[in-house]
Amino acid sequence: MNNPKLIQARARSYSEAIAQIFYEVRESRNPLDQELRRFFRNNKKYGSRDRRFIAESLYSLFRWFGWVQDILPISAPDVACENKKFCSGLIAVLCLDNLHIDPVAEHFSQLAGVNMQGVPKTDLDEKRQWMGKHFGLKQLKNTDLVPDWFVEELPKDFNLEELIIDLQKRPPMWIRLQGPQNKNNTLRELKERDFDIYPHSIMKKAIKIVNPRVNLYELKSFRDGQFEVQDLASQSLGFACQAEGGQRWWDVCAGAGGKTLLLADHMESKGGITSTDIREWKLDDLKKRARRARFSNITTKNLKKTRSASKKRPYDGVLVDAPCSCTGTWRRNPDARWSSTAKDCEELATIQADILEKSAPGVKADGVLVYATCSFSVRENEEIVENFLKTHPDFYLEDFPHPLTLKPTGGILRISPSPEDCDAMFAARFRRKN
Ligand SMILES: C[S@@+](CC[C@H](N)C(=O)[O-])C[C@H]1O[C@@H](n2cnc3c(N)ncnc32)[C@H](O)[C@@H]1O
Incomplete structure (x- = not known):
């Protein structure tokens, strides 16, 4: 030209x-x-x-x-x-x-x-x-490069300078291989199409793609449900849940189903997942994605039309991937830096506490409850966990290995964009006493 x-x-x-x-x-x-x-x-x-x-x-x-x-x-x-x-x-x-x-x-x-x-x-x-x-x-x-209010929301010992350096980099794309590995043709197709791919050293199904030249959604292996586009930080939530085949899980804030599909894959499609949300149209997307991946163990329910937690038949595991200020995705969505406010964090914290409160009865004795956000805000993360533990003495934080380093987490997972080149994520894993 x-x-x-x-x-x-x-x-x-x-x-x-x-x-x-x-x-x-x-x-x-x-x-x-x-x-x-x-x-x-x-x-x-x-x-x-x-x-x-x-x-x-x-x-x-x-x-x-x-x-x-x-x-x-x-x-x-x-x-x-x-x-x-x-x-x-x-x-x-x-x-x-x-x-x-x-x-x-x-x-x-x-x-x-x-x-x-x-x-x-x-x-x-x-x-x-x-x-x-x-x-x-x-x-x-x-x-x-970040709004003033954001600094006030961060934990006291947070390395803001390091985060800002990360926020100014253009993010890569992460995909998650899905389904039985021996039948998955994604890597072959990506190599044939000349993608620069970097499989994660510990999370074997996570692949980083830098500067994709072709629309990933056009690939045959995508249409066959053999991979999903999902950031590494979101994928690591699967290791905080540790869902197993044959269990029953409730994905409370399922949205379009990114985490539901992740759970279904960890469960190798065995057992059952109930996916709920207050937005029906998102659940419609979830159904399409579940069909593409051939997961037949997922049921969706509009939380506005049903009574919330199933106290009669509580679940082995409940995931609350709560609505949040999404500050942890600011690298991917830089416009959100300038449209979010401190008031959003305050209002969301009230909603998050309410959802967690209503979800807890859905966990059976000795079952697992995972609370997660993609926010950095103390109000949306640490304070929610602290208050929940104070008011729910029948739950305790349960240790699990950090999915990216395998070090003990003490039950609280924090993922930052560095060093793995991904979004941020916060998760707490609780166990209900027997
Ligand atoms: C962080 S998004 C979930 C993303 C989804 N888990 C995924 O992996 O694709 C939060 C979701 O919570 C839903 N939500 C908002 N308020 C809710 C409530 N009171 N109960 C259940 N879901 C709610 C939103 O509609 C949104 O889909």
Whole structure:
């Protein structure tokens, strides 16, 4: 694509799309992935290459928003590619994510009058200095990349600097091989399609994929239910539950079933899982995914229509994968950094305590209860566990090996993006006294 007219037309069209979606997400606080899907559904003219450029630019804008918010115009410009401030903000984030080696990006740098020489590759301090030199932003701090309220939510001994370095990296994709390993053709298909794959050294079914070039959902092994896209941190929850074949489990907040399928796989499809949620449409997705994976031991129930815990026939295991502020997925969803608030954590903590309270009677004597969030917030994690133990003397924390290191956890699992290159996760495993 060296034709200058074509590059100019692309730059115009891309910048219009990026500006439209960016300001819509800022205003509506809707998730970026949802707005992207809606935009491309209504604008069929964009091919896969265009969609990739537009989507990556938007993820970069939100990832680095804390550093470029003073460059960008406050509201959507009339003509994005003629707005120097917008083009400056856009080229800054493309450079920060090393996505600037592209004729369209070069065009933005010319429009903005920015020299793209010497863009630092990885070091965050060097990137900050580069921003100071090229954009006159001398006062930038690493902590500007997360909102102030977030720092207050973290445990006292938390290494915030390390987390911020991780949050600024583009995340890889993790998949979980599913079903009997000897019948699973996923690895062969991924190799044939030239994917860069990195199987996890301890969790044998977890495979990291860096920069997938083909849509994973188009692969035959996916359509045959032989793998699911699931972050390593989510996958490790299976080892906190330790569900076994023949047991009965209740996945209380099952949503679209990521953890239900994980449990079913650990149980080798033997025994039963009851998957509930208050959102019926999510359970419909779960049913489709269970069919694709050929798991026939899953029953779904809308919690709004049924009485909650089964006291008559309590379960061997209950998983509460609670609704949370999802701060642990901010690397994957950088827009959420700027749409979530401390009030969300406060309100969610009340909901989480309530769900846990209502789920506990569903655990049989000597059964297991696992509480999990993908949040860093003490209010949503440690405080919920502490209060639950205080008010439920019939439960105690039970040790299990850390799924990624095999060290004892004392019953509490905390996973951070480093060193495994994944989302964050918090889990507590309780055992009910006999
Ligand atoms: C973290 S998501 C669950 C993700 C799911 N377990 C998975 O692995 O795909 C939390 C879920 O809790 C559900 N939820 C919210 N309030 C609930 C409640 N009071 N009882 C049960 N589920 C609830 C939400 O609809 C959402 O699907």
